[in-house]
Amino acid sequence: xxxxxxxxxxxxxxxxxxxxxxxxxxxxxxxxxxxxxxxxxxxxxxxxxxxxxxxxxxxxxxxxxxxxxxxxxxxxxxxxxxxxxxxxxxxxxxxxxxxxxxxxxxxxxxxxxxxxxxxxxxxxxxxxxxxxxxxxxxxxxx
Numbered sequence: 001x002x003x004x005x006x007x008x009x010x011x012x013x014x015x016x017x018x019x020x021x022x023x024x025x026x027x028x029x030x031x032x033x034x035x036x037x038x039x040x041x042x043x044x045x046x047x048x049x050x051x052x053x054x055x056x057x058x059x060x061x062x063x064x065x066x067x068x069x070x071x072x073x074x075x076x077x078x079x080x081x082x083x084x085x086x087x088x089x090x091x092x093x094x095x096x097x098x099x100x101x102x103x104x105x106x107x108x109x110x111x112x113x114x115x116x117x118x119x120x121x122x123x124x125x126x127x128x129x130x131x132x133x134x135x136x137x138x139x140x141x142x
Contacts, residue, residue: 001051001053002050002051003036003037003049003050003051003052003140004036004037004050005035005036005037005038006035006036006140006141006142007033007034007035007036007140007141007142008033008034008035008036008049008137008139008140008141009031009032009033009137009138009139009140009141010025010031010032010049010052010135010136010137010138011025011026011031011032011135011136011138012024012025012026012032012045012133012134012135012136013025013026013027013133013134014131014132014133015131015132015133015134016129016130016131016132017129017130017132022126022131031138031139036049036050037050042062042066042067042068042131043066043067044060044062044063044066044067044131045060045062045067045133047066048060048062048133048135049135049137052135052137053137054137054138054139054140055136055137056136056137057134057135057136058134058135058136059132059133059134059135060132060133060135061130061131061132062130062131062132062133063130064127064128064129064130067126067129067130067131068123068124068126068127068128068129069124069127069128070127070128071123071127071128072123072127075121075122075123076111076119076120076121076122076123077119077120077122078117078118078119078120079117079118079120080116080117080118081113081116081117081118082116084118087113087118090110090113090118091110092110092111092112092113093109093110093111094109094110095107095108095109095110095125096108096109096110098120106122108120108121108122109121109123109125
């Protein structure tokens with residue numbers, strides 16, 4: 001049976017290969033809901049849920065290509081502090097939002113400020129990392 005095109009609710013715990021937990025619907029107390037196969041979640045997650053049955057639990061491992069992609073050095077940019085409003089308030093090590101090409105907010109991580117230059121990483125924080133998920137399919141709707 002395929003869940004493609006159906007609304008599913010699933011609980012998950014996401015960990016990196018070193019065991020560090022990066023996300024959990026269980027901790028929030030609510031399963032996530034999405035349309036299976038509609039591209040609303042990362043490809044490897046979607047693929048795993050496609051053939052699950054309600055009540056089934058499954059542990060999966062997703063390589064970067066089927067998660068958030070490989071780390072792309074071209075997405076690391078250096079900008080002189082003189083070109084950044086309120087540069088003294090940039091939180092190193094934290095994510096901020098900058099204006100993207102179409103004017104939409106785009107999350108970036110401030111990786112360092114050094115010698116009058118701020119370095120921004122526009123990769124997803126999980127880019128280049130393999131992900132592990134403990135899944136439990138809670139519900140399948142129409």
